[in-house]
Every structure is written in C-alpha cells, then in structure tokens.
Amino acid sequence: MSAQPTAVMPSTSAATPRAEARPQDRVFQALRRDVLLGRLRPRERLVEEELAARFAVGRYVVRAALDELTRIGLVERRPNRGVVVSDYDPSQIEQLYEVRETLQRAAIARMLLPASRSLLDELTTINRTYAECLARGELDAVAEANAAFHRTLFGACGNPFLAAAIEQHWEKSALVHGYAIGVPALAARSHADHEAMIACLAEGDRAGLGELCSRHMQPSLEAVRKTARTRP
Amino acid sequence: MSAQPTAVMPSTSAATPRAEARPQDRVFQALRRDVLLGRLRPRERLVEEELAARFAVGRYVVRAALDELTRIGLVERRPNRGVVVSDYDPSQIEQLYEVRETLQRAAIARMLLPASRSLLDELTTINRTYAECLARGELDAVAEANAAFHRTLFGACGNPFLAAAIEQHWEKSALVHGYAIGVPALAARSHADHEAMIACLAEGDRAGLGELCSRHMQPSLEAVRKTARTRP
DNA sequence: GTCAACAGAATTGTTGACAATTCGGCCCGG
DNA sequence: CCGGGCCGAATTGTCAACAATTCTGTTGAC
Numbered sequence: 095m096s097a098q099p100t101a102v103m104p105s106t107s108a109a110t111p112r113a114e115a116r117p118q119d120r121v122f123q124a125l126r127r128d129v130l131l132g133r134l135r136p137r138e139r140l141v142e143e144e145l146a147a148r149f150a151v152g153r154y155v156v157r158a159a160l161d162e163l164t165r166i167g168l169v170e171r172r173p174n175r176g177v178v179v180s181d182y183d184p185s186q187i188e189q190l191y192e193v194r195e196t197l198q199r200a201a202i203a204r205m206l207l208p209a210s211r212s213l214l215d216e217l218t219t220i221n222r223t224y225a226e227c228l229a230r231g232e233l234d235a236v237a238e239a240n241a242a243f244h245r246t247l248f249g250a251c252g253n254p255f256l257a258a259a260i261e262q263h264w265e266k267s268a269l270v271h272g273y274a275i276g277v278p279a280l281a282a283r284s285h286a287d288h289e290a291m292i293a294c295l296a297e298g299d300r301a302g303l304g305e306l307c308s309r310h311m312q313p314s315l316e317a318v319r320k321t322a323r324t325r326p
Numbered sequence: 327m328s329a330q331p332t333a334v335m336p337s338t339s340a341a342t343p344r345a346e347a348r349p350q351d352r353v354f355q356a357l358r359r360d361v362l363l364g365r366l367r368p369r370e371r372l373v374e375e376e377l378a379a380r381f382a383v384g385r386y387v388v389r390a391a392l393d394e395l396t397r398i399g400l401v402e403r404r405p406n407r408g409v410v411v412s413d414y415d416p417s418q419i420e421q422l423y424e425v426r427e428t429l430q431r432a433a434i435a436r437m438l439l440p441a442s443r444s445l446l447d448e449l450t451t452i453n454r455t456y457a458e459c460l461a462r463g464e465l466d467a468v469a470e471a472n473a474a475f476h477r478t479l480f481g482a483c484g485n486p487f488l489a490a491a492i493e494q495h496w497e498k499s500a501l502v503h504g505y506a507i508g509v510p511a512l513a514a515r516s517h518a519d520h521e522a523m524i525a526c527l528a529e530g531d532r533a534g535l536g537e538l539c540s541r542h543m544q545p546s547l548e549a550v551r552k553t554a555r556t557r558p
Numbered sequence: 559g560t561c562a563a564c565a566g567a568a569t570t571g572t573t574g575a576c577a578a579t580t581c582g583g584c585c586c587g588g
Numbered sequence: 589c590c591g592g593g594c595c596g597a598a599t600t601g602t603c604a605a606c607a608a609t610t611c612t613g614t615t616g617a618c
Contacts, residue, residue, distance in 0.1 A: 385600095389600090405600090
C-alpha cells in the first residue's frame with residue numbers, strides 16, 4: 095500500500111478535505127483555482143515574493159506550491175526566470191484533447207456496466223450540486239463539482255493509473271474549458287450531458303457513453319478553434 | 327512556445343546533456359539511476375541529510391531533487407515522514423502495464439509509416455549503442471540507451487502529450503523492468519525486439535509493430551507474476 | 559539613428575539555523 | 589504480563605538572510 099497512483103495528483107484529488115493541515119496546500123489550492131477560473135491568465139507571471147505577501151507566508155511555501163502546480167502542468171518554471179501560467183497554443187490543445195479522448199475511451203472500455211447503485215447515486219448527487227451552485231452563481235463550486243463528476247466517473251474504470259492519467263490531462267485542459275462555466279448555455283448543456291452519461295451507466299450502454307463523452311469535449315474545443323481563426 | 331508538454335518530464339528527457347548546470351539536476355539524475363538500477367530498493371528510505379552529505383550539497387537541493395523524483399513517481403513523500411522508494415504491488419503493476427499498452431497502441435496508430443530515414447537511422451544508432459554498452463557491461467549506459475530507444479520511438483507519434491504520457495508511465499514501470507537489463511538472455515532478446523521494431527517501421531507494418539511492442543513488455547511482466555506466486 | 563556594452567534593480571536560487579512533527583523506547587499503573 | 593502516556597532522538601518543515609542570475613533602461617561609440 096505504498097505507492098498509490100493517486101499520489102501522482104496529490105492534494106488535488108485527496109479524498110480527505112481535512113483541516114488543510116499544510117500551508118503549502120492552501121496556497122496550492124488557491125492558486126490552482128485562480129488559474130482554472132481565469133483569474134490568472136495564460137503567460138501571466140507569478141512572482142514568489144508577491145504571493146508570499148498575499149498569503150502571509152514564507153517564500154519557501156510559495157515555491158513548494160508553485161512546484162506542485164508545475165507538476166500538474168498548470169504553470170511552467172523556467173530556471174532562474176520564474177513561473178508563468180501555462181499557455182497552450184491551439185494545435186497543442188488539439189493534441190491534448192486527442193490524448194484525453196484516447197484515455198477516456200480506454201477507461202470506458204474497462205468499466206463494468208451497468209454501474210453500481212452507489213456510483214450512480216454519487217454521480218447524481220454531484221450533478222445536483224453542480225446545478226445548484228450554478229443557479230447561485232458560485233462559479234468556484236461549479237468548477238469543483240464539474241471536476242468531481244469527471245473524477246468520479248473515470249475513477250470507476252478500476253485502474254487508478256488510468257484514472258490518474260485522465261485527471262492529469264483533464265486538469266491541463268481545464269485551462270481551456272474552464273471559461274465555459276461562465277457561459278450559461280454551455281453550463282446547462284454540460285449538466286444535461288452529465289445526466290445522459292448517468293443514464294448510459296445505468297443502462298449499460300457502453301457505446302453511447304463513449305460517444306457522449308467525446309461529444310462532451312467538443313464545445314470547448316470548437317471555441318478554441320474559433321478564437322484561433324479570429325485571432326491568429 | 328511556452329508550455330511544452332515535454333516540460334512535464336523536465337530534466338529526464340532533456341535532449342541537451344549540457345553542462346549539468348543546476349546542482350539539483352545532478353542529484354536528481356544520480357538518485358534516478360540508483361532507483362532504476364536497483365541500487366536503491368523499493369520501500370527503502372531516503373533521508374535528506376544523508377543525501378546532502380553524500381552529494382556535498384545543501385538539504386534544500388536534495389529536497390528539490392526528491393520532489394522531482396516524486397513527480398515522476400519513482401519515490402513517494404509522506405508529509406512529515408520523509409521519502410521512500412516507490413513500491414508497486416503486482417496488481418498495480420498489471421494496471422500500469424495495461425495503461426502503457428493502451429498508450430503505446432494509440433501512439434503507433436498515429437505514427438506516419440513508413441518511418442522517415444532519419445528516424446530509422448537514429449533508432450539504429452541507439453540500438454547499436456545498446457549492444458555495445460551491453461557487451462562492455464556498462465549497465466548504466468544500457469539502461470540509458472534502452473530509455474532513449476523507447477523515447478525516440480514513441481516520440482515519433484507526433485503528439486508530444488501522448489509521448490510524454492508514455493514516457494511517464496515507462497519510467498514508473500522502469501522500477502520493475504530495469505532489473506532485466508542485468509540478465510543477458512533478456513537483454514539480448516530486447517535488442518532483437520528493437521531491431522524487429524525498426525524493420526516494421528521501415529516496412530510500414532503497423533499491426534506488426536503494435537504486436538511487437540506489446541510482446542516486448544511481456545517478459546518483465548511475467549517475471550513479476552512469477553515472483554508474486556513464489557513470494558506471496 | 560542603431561546597436562553593443564554596462565550598471566542597477568528585480569527576481570530567483572541556495573544556505574544555515576530554528577521550529578514542528580513523528581517515531582521509538584521507557585516508565586508506570588493495572 | 590500488558591497497554592497508555594510521557595520523554596527524547598531523529599527527521600522533516602519553515603524562515604530570514606545572502607548569493608547568483610536575469611532583466612531593464614541608459615549611455616556612448618560608430
């Protein structure tokens with residue numbers, strides 16, 4: 095029980111939302127949200143001393159948190175030059191989504207269907223939270239619920255390494271699709287997609303689930319393509 | 327050109343074996359080899375101060391190197407309890423290999439075949455180095471050549487994210503298959519497999535390459551299964 | 559006017575000392 | 589003889605100061 099593959103995605107997917115023991119985790123989570131919700135834009139610079147002052151903490155803690163963010167690909171460190179928010183160009187995003195689709199289809203192929211009642215309940219609960227937070231305009235919580243849905247769904251493939259890889263790539267592309275949460279129409283569509291996925295899980299419709307998950311990624315990918323054409 | 331997916335596997339796959347500028351890279355590489363070549367065994371503890379003394383460097387540098395190793399899954403850090411070499415149990419290894427196979431098949435499906443002359447030459451050169459170092463008994467260099475072969479091969483899929491994911495999982499399982507280098511028969515077999523792969527690349531035999539790569543992973547997986555039965 | 563070299567500022571990298579935590583043994587009451 | 593709780597050693601976590609590097613704006617020669 096030593097090397098849990100989940101350890102690759104340490105505090106993020108930590109099932110224990112306990113008292114946020116370590117300060118570096120708090121900084122890590124805060125910065126992670128800032129990036130994922132667009133409060134920090136791609137290519138924006140992250141200066142250690144500023145962050146240390148903002149979080150009332152030593153620079154060492156900030157460095158550790160930034161290393162953690164580097165690990166999951168949300169920021170990038172250039173030696174002696176500091177840390178910037180990652181910025182994937184459109185072609186990289188296409189490649190990233192290609193990998194995500196491959197991994198997701200592999201996961202779906204490995205799920206045992208129809209899904210257990212407890213899994214269905216869990217997903218239903220998460221999706222309800224999603225809708226509620228959306229109605230209240232709590233974007234932070236919406237993003238968290240969205241992440242939880244995907245994490246739970248693909249975690250059900252039974253292979254922790256595969257689940258970790260999916261989550262890892264999901265987080266990277268979250269840089270891109272995160273903004274969609276702010277668009278009501280897209281968010282509603284997302285919620286409906288999730289419900290349809292749950293239905294597929296209940297009925298054991300593996301092929302349908304696969305298609306659904308692939309289609310689910312399309313809107314944000316289309317948005318990227320569009321802005322790429324508009325602003326070369 | 328900011329966020330290169332290769333950055334996920336920073337110094338390891340760095341194509342520039344330049345002057346080892348940063349001290350933490352030197353420590354990182356040394357420890358990585360120790361783990362991969364079995365000089366450090368699974369579950370073995372890594373004490374920061376000991377390493378700092380051994381490498382004649384500050385504890386901070388050791389910490390940074392250990393974090394780097396954590397990132398690629400070779401060691402694991404338990405908060406306030408230190409770092410130990412990762413230890414995957416047999417079922418986890420099966421899962422790991424399953425993901426590797428999925429990723430490798432996806433990569434092979436995306437390669438454009440027949441391969442370019444420069445790629446074939448590069449792989450041939452690497453495999454020759456492999457044989458030469460093996461004959462001389464330089465296991466460090468053999469492991470490095472082996473890694474280079476796989477990195478180059480799957481790097482040819484054209485999707486840096488996919489290549490990075492493959493490399494990432496390859497390194498994790500290197501904890502397991504690394505020992506095979508020391509067994510002459512297995513090492514020879516490995517060399518022959520590599521040649522066959524190059525032939526498939528040259529002829530454009532995609533299906534053959536896929537099967538070959540999957541079979542290539544089997545011996546070490548079998549070894550794991552065997553030791554698992556012997557020593558439950 | 560353009561470009562190279564050069565200071566000075568801003569920022570990151572590293573060190574050593576100190577604080578906090580975990581782990582093992584020891585004592586002691588039951 | 590055994591289990592709970594204290595104590596101390598070993599180890600990790602954090603801080604504040606210092607060193608090294610990169611960046612920016614300016615100067616001066618051509």
